[in-house]
Amino acid sequence: MLGAGVIGGGWAARFLLAGSDVQLFDPSPTAAQAVVTTLEKARRSWRRLTLAPLPAEGSLTLVDTVEAAVTGVDLVQESAPEREALKISLLAQAAEAAPPHAIIATSTSGLLPSRLADGMRGPERFIVGHPFNPVYLLPLVEIVAADRTSPEFVERAAAMYRAVAMKPLVVRREVDGFIADRLLEALWREALWLVADDVATVEEIDDAIRFGAGLRWSAMGTFLTYRLAGGDAGMRHFMAQFGPALALPWTHLMDVPVLDQALLDKLVAQSDAQAGGRSIAELERIRDDCLVAVLRGLAGEGFAAGEVVARTERELYERAGARSDGSAAADGRLRLHEVLAAPEWIDYNGHMTESRYLEVLADTTDAFLRRIGILGPYIDAGRSYYTVETHIRHLGEVHAGDRLSVTTRLLGHDEKRLHLFHEMRRAQDDAPVATGEHMLLHVDRAAGTTTPAAPEILAVLEQIAESQAELPWPEAAGSQVRGPRLRAA
Ligand SMILES: NC(=O)c1ccc[n+]([C@@H]2O[C@H](COP(=O)([O-])OP(=O)(O)OC[C@H]3O[C@@H](n4cnc5c(N)ncnc54)[C@H](O)[C@@H]3O)[C@@H](O)[C@H]2O)c1
Numbered sequence: 001m002l003g004a005g006v007i008g009g010g011w012a013a014r015f016l017l018a019g020s021d022v023q024l025f026d027p028s029p030t031a032a033q034a035v036v037t038t039l040e041k042a043r044r045s046w047r048r049l050t051l052a053p054l055p056a057e058g059s060l061t062l063v064d065t066v067e068a069a070v071t072g073v074d075l076v077q078e079s080a081p082e083r084e085a086l087k088i089s090l091l092a093q094a095a096e097a098a099p100p101h102a103i104i105a106t107s108t109s110g111l112l113p114s115r116l117a118d119g120m121r122g123p124e125r126f127i128v129g130h131p132f133n134p135v136y137l138l139p140l141v142e143i144v145a146a147d148r149t150s151p152e153f154v155e156r157a158a159a160m161y162r163a164v165a166m167k168p169l170v171v172r173r174e175v176d177g178f179i180a181d182r183l184l185e186a187l188w189r190e191a192l193w194l195v196a197d198d199v200a201t202v203e204e205i206d207d208a209i210r211f212g213a214g215l216r217w218s219a220m221g222t223f224l225t226y227r228l229a230g231g232d233a234g235m236r237h238f239m240a241q242f243g244p245a246l247a248l249p250w251t252h253l254m255d256v257p258v259l260d261q262a263l264l265d266k267l268v269a270q271s272d273a274q275a276g277g278r279s280i281a282e283l284e285r286i287r288d289d290c291l292v293a294v295l296r297g298l299a300g301e302g303f304a305a306g307e308v309v310a311r312t313e314r315e316l317y318e319r320a321g322a323r324s325d326g327s328a329a330a331d332g333r334l335r336l337h338e339v340l341a342a343p344e345w346i347d348y349n350g351h352m353t354e355s356r357y358l359e360v361l362a363d364t365t366d367a368f369l370r371r372i373g374i375l376g377p378y379i380d381a382g383r384s385y386y387t388v389e390t391h392i393r394h395l396g397e398v399h400a401g402d403r404l405s406v407t408t409r410l411l412g413h414d415e416k417r418l419h420l421f422h423e424m425r426r427a428q429d430d431a432p433v434a435t436g437e438h439m440l441l442h443v444d445r446a447a448g449t450t451t452p453a454a455p456e457i458l459a460v461l462e463q464i465a466e467s468q469a470e471l472p473w474p475e476a477a478g479s480q481v482r483g484p485r486l487r488a489a
Pocket of ligand 1: 002003004005006007008025026027028031078079080081082083090107108109110130131132133
């Protein structure tokens with residue numbers, strides 16, 4: 001990797017988390033620290049994005065020369081400042097030293113690749129791989145070939161980006177600004193005019209996006225949105241209805257407001273007011289957490305960027321072998337259930353609503369029952385355990401994306417009864433957030449009565465009880481709802 005700023009650091013984090021080794025060159029003395037900080041942000045986001053087992057992280061090596069960065073690599077990703085002359089000479093230097101099979105990619109936001117490849121050795125290997133900030137979370141990468149790029153390298157680059165959980169979009173031909181930045185620039189131009197003309201503040205413009213179209217864009221883009229706006233008659237009807245409006249002089253189109261001191265001062269003052277004293281780091285955390293929430297939501301639908309997340313999760317599970325049954329013991333306790341707090345679990349107080357605590361605990365009880373053999377044939381034969389009593393203590397707040405991990409104690413059992421104690425913790429700080437104590441009875445569903453569990457089930461329970469015999473009795477077990485007896489006035 002060449003360059004470790006906002007984008008280069010994001011690339012490094014994405015590849016490292018996907019298990020690739022990274023050799024990085026950046027002349028700035030602060031680059032190393034910046035990458036470490038970005039990697040930390042990326043780890044946090046991925047822990048919140050998926051429970052799928054990520055591969056062991058790749059190794060990061062900071063090197064002193066361009067040559068050392070590109071030696072022996074499969075991909076050179078250049079993310080130096082957006083200056084054409086600098087990029088041309090840096091890319092040429094990299095292409096001299098990189099292996100012939102290595103893809104040479106630039107992150108440029110809009111410079112024409114055929115100009116950047118000027119004088120490069122092996123120009124058939126050169127592509128634009130244009131990512132979006134934060135690179136470790138947003139899946140899109142635009143691939144643009146230069147005039148001498150070979151299609152084989154375009155395909156290889158697409159496969160390589162796909163392997164690090166991205167959505168490669170091959171741009172059909174070389175144009176300034178590619179696809180995404182041309183669209184974004186149109187919006188940006190108009191937004192600047194609206195501020196310059198005092199039609200709206202920067203905050204009002206952001207609200208106009210994020211409370212409306214912005215939400216829709218993440219799933220439907222612009223063309224699917226307008227197809228739906230046309231009703232049953234679709235796009236033809238939409239164009240008939242709204243096409244003529246394009247002739248109205250609504251926008252400034254190609255004009256740009258004069259970026260004089262007064263406009264710059266206004267933009268900066270409004271932007272500072274909008275940030276409300278929150279630091280860049282705080283705003284980045286809000287951005288990343290919200291992006292994770294959107295991606296997680298879309299993953300559930302398997303739509304748009306959610307398709308990439310769902311595909312990546314499938315691949316991660318396949319690569320890690322069969323999904324672990326989670327029954328590995330943690331100091332005698334069983335660790336049976338892990339889950340990410342979903343955005344829809346959050347209530348008006350901003351944290352996980354009460355019923356979801358029970359849901360997570362009940363899912364843990366189900367995992368325990370599977371662990372002891374209460375599975376298909378046993379249940380089909382009409383036998384199961386029913387929960388007859390539950391006591392939950394709420395100890396801490398859970399926010400969207402928090403990873404929850406539950407451990408389980410078997411406090412007691414006999415032929416018909418099971419007494420379980422679950423402890424739910426927030427993975428990021430290991431803070432306890434809830435305990436659940438549950439009494440279950442073994443039943444014969446057809447007869448509608450309690451009945452002894454089968455000997456093979458009781459044998460497993462005996463084993464678990466023995467493995468937990470040394471654990472101290474949980475202080476909270478057997479507790480009741482505390483506090484004074486309240487009387488009606
Ligand atoms: N910021 C974005 O949102 C964004 C999005 C997509 C693409 N890009 C593109 O990515 C590239 C990098 O942008 P950025 O925002 O990360 O900029 P940045 O200023 O944050 O980082 C540039 C880094 O390059 C380093 N650098 C300077 N000269 C170098 C050299 N000769 N060799 C190696 N490294 C060198 C700098 O020290 C710095 O760390 C640009 O081409 C930009 O257009 C930016």
